Amino acid sequence: MNLDSSIVYLSLLIFLPAVSAVAIALFAPKDSDDPVKQATLAVTVVTFLLSVGMLLGWPGIEFSAGEAAMQHLCSVEWIPSFNIHYLLGIDGISMPLVVLTTFITMLAMGASWNIQKHVKAYCVLFLLLETGMIGVFLALDFFLFYVLWEVMLLPMYFLIGVWGGPRREYAAIKFFLYTLFGSVLMLVALLILYFSSDVRALDAKTLANVGIADDRVEAITSADTPQHTFNILALQQLGQTTEQFKGDLAGKTYEWWAFVLLFIGFIIKVPSVPLHTWLPDAHVEAPTPISMILAGILLKMGGYGIIRICYPICPEAGYDLAFVVCTLGVVSMVYGAFAALAQTDFKRLVAYSSVSHMGYVVLGFGVWSTLNVDYWKLGMNGAMYQMIAHGISSAGMFFMVGVLYDRVHHRDLNQFGGVFSRMPVYSGLAVGIFFAGLGLPGLCGFIGEFFVVLSAWNYSMVLAIISAAVVILTAAYILWTLQRVYLGASYNGPHEEALTPITSREFRIAAPLLALAVFFGVYPRAILDYMEPSVSRTADDLAPLAASFGIDGASPTEKVADMPRGDRKLAISNTPSPALRP
């Protein structure tokens, strides 16, 4: 086992939790709840250290900051009949998400100390879940990505279904059904892309860059039948430089269908209105640590899929549908915020705030206008930043709700009040974290939202104004919540005596979250230095393509006539600045 080898290190990062889970399942004796919890926590800590270790180049491979390209590409043949490889790699887009995953998982395991029921099974499922989550961010083979994406389903179902609240069975199966539906659509898109791809169109240098082994390169270039691929990087190149996905299928291109299918699959996870309805149920019924993981990590996978797969592989469709994407994002923001305002259940409120906040992510990815690539870059970076920031603040918010729920066993917002005087430290931390969620300047939530709204202004003023106005709604529901829960003269709910100060275990979970929220709020470069080159490169690669879409000798006005109405106004406003077109 040589940790300097990329494949060993990345595989260890992915599969250490799964292997530990199997070991725990097989060897842990009965009635050893505490040792099992400690072992699980130790595994999550080691996994976290492994992921952070990459930033420092210790103990194995090093992730170099400021580099846009994919690093540590490594591949092993897996299913030769379908050209499926075990292909891993990491870049500025996945690296922060991997660290976020291991970090939140570690804290969530710490938050699992109250779990008393079937501890061993809980820990096993928890670790399997972690393997799936890390794997999704590192997999660069579409098939592998799909498999790991699905690996999370079963553990998540049981984690909600067994350890959840009163309506857990309903919530768990709803989550399962929605996600499976999205996955099936993704599978269809994956097959469409696979069978229309032919890597022979790429030159040998590109093939080497996308992680295809040298001996395979020769076989590919000399082959006389189409060489299909699941390699996400190769598919990106094919989507951007060739016409392979432009075949006609029921009046639209393959690319268009693939984009729509993938996008639906991903926004179920994000989730975006109107496919968000699983989220409030799942988040509310799940136990606290699982809510943290759901909001902190699982939602980010949808966003990751959009930036890694949807746009780079299907750029033309992405460009054509940009307005739909942006509108969905804005509708989610507004809907989520209003829905949050109407809640009386504390956890449900936080859940809807997730819908609202993830709307920024969708909007940020969608603001692709030909006017100026810098704005799109800004939007994309903002969206990515928002994912990390929301990962921290929403996990924190769910944890804070969980702390209260553990004590008083209810979540009715109208039956709180005066918590500040009884649990001062906890309330201080909670207010900080909720402010981070609100997007207060100086805290992590601000940066991403600000970038996104700024870029949206250039895309569509209407959308930008609406999305900026959502900040007011956000402030309204968060401040109102803080007022109802923490402020006020006295607590007016049941179990008043249980409102004891925060324990040191809880403090050790909440404090790092708040610290990071502050740190990322004042020093965003801590993330951007790693992330920005890769994100910007994605935008730089895609933006010039927009000029070629659908023009084919037609005049710009003719092209405008073919566009959806939303884009039309935009395109017209763009035409006076031809100098910016490459």
Next chain:
Amino acid sequence: MQSIVDHLVSDTIATSLPLYAPELWLCATIVVLLLAKLIRGLDRVDPAFIALVGSLIALSTTAPASGFASLSELQPAELFTGMLVYDGVTIFLRMVLLLFVVLLIVLTKLTRLADPVDGQDFYVLVLGATLGMCIMASANHLMTVFLGVEMASVPSYVLVGMIRNRRAAGEAALKYAVFGAGASGVMLYGISLIAGLLGTAHLPTIGLELARLDLPGLMTASEQLGVLTALVLAGLMISVGLAFKLSAVPFHFWCPDAFEGGTAEVAGFLSVASKAAALALLIRVTMAVCSPVGEAAIDRVALVDQTVVVAVDSSAQPAQTVESRSPLSPVRTYVAMLIGIAAAATCTFGNLAAFGQTNIKRLLAYSTIAHAGYMMMPVAALAGLTGSDPMDASQAVASVLIYLAIYLFMNLAAFAIVAFLGSAMGSDNIDDYGGLIKSAPAIAVSLVIVLASLVGIPPLAGFLGKFAAFAVLAKAGTPLTLTLLLIAGVNTVLSLVYYWRVAKIVCLRPEPTTRGPLTLGVWPAAYTTLVTAPLVLILLFPAGLTNLAEAAAAGLLP
């Protein structure tokens, strides 16, 4: 005359019998089992042991003489003057069937289904049906098609009714038998129509004769409408027989009753082995009418030419086969539509009907029906692909083989669990499975894995089967296959609801108070783990299975 007889004898002894070894071993085992009661000393031997040894020997003789490495280069050979064909698919299917039988015999030993006294009858019937299924899998002539179907069906009727003094079993067996007899009758009528119209019942020759008919010309000229109608009818009638064996809609009615009435072990046998053989037969018939093999591909056709009435009259024009591609396009469209529509209906109906079931065996019966639908879809694609791309067509066959191999473990594990639980608590009601995760954790975890695999959730093996089948549909890319792909996708989501209801009851519900304490030994758990383990491992190391299936399918096409 003498030379023909000599030829026949030498062909039978030199070529056919060695390649027919697994079936011969099955026959020998059956004879030993039947005689065992009569011979002193042998009657003390457990019949399960005899059956196990016999089927293990048969399994070991399924390996091709030249080894698995060269399986893809194996030339198809006709056995017994063209009655059967020996090729990669035959080898693969025999392995699947015999492996299943071996595992099934172990299972029946563990569940004590067949006691030493009437064990002979049971194992003779099982092995006899397996023999019929092997014939189905290698059939190359409409006579052997019919023979195989009957040989597989008749023992199955008896197996379903084996439990004495149980009304449900008798009723199920009777229903199954009446249904089966009707279906075979219709099928036989279809066979006679084909044989009468085309003057042959030899499957590859049927394709060539169809090609010679110049169907597109007849259709455009509106000539000989009677012949066309009769051909369409014959196709429909033969497909009735096949649909009965596949339990495809609308000939599936026997399936839930037979499964519920019979024992879980027998239901597993019907669900896996019978289905595997029927699918192989469907592939054979589809290939025969859609992609007739030229004389070069099968070296023994010349011999057939001399000795049997059935003749391939292609000696004059070798170019015939090349030209024959387009004359068959109406046949391909017809077959693809027929199978495609049946597959879509079967899959959807099976899944929808499973929703309301309260008995686990009935639920699994409908699940079996749905899976038959999934597995028929690539065959529909195959019918279309034979005309355009032989490589893709062999992929389609390979995908069915992969699906079948995985399906074996999924359903065997499912029915084994049902059998163990059924004998331990005397109930097949899904509600009685509550709290199994506490009382029988190993079996409950296995059951959840099996159910997830049946849905097709990665990383479990069921996903690989579905993926292979879906890939073929996407690859074919015709409106029909893309519609099928969509239907299959929607069905996958639908199926989650009812499979997961079982998983939910097993894991999330408390133990029902009506159920007594559940005591299961070590062996049931060990057996369940053994047959469930492949579902977890296959996707980690899939190359062995996919390569084998592809090699097996490679020789099927020119």
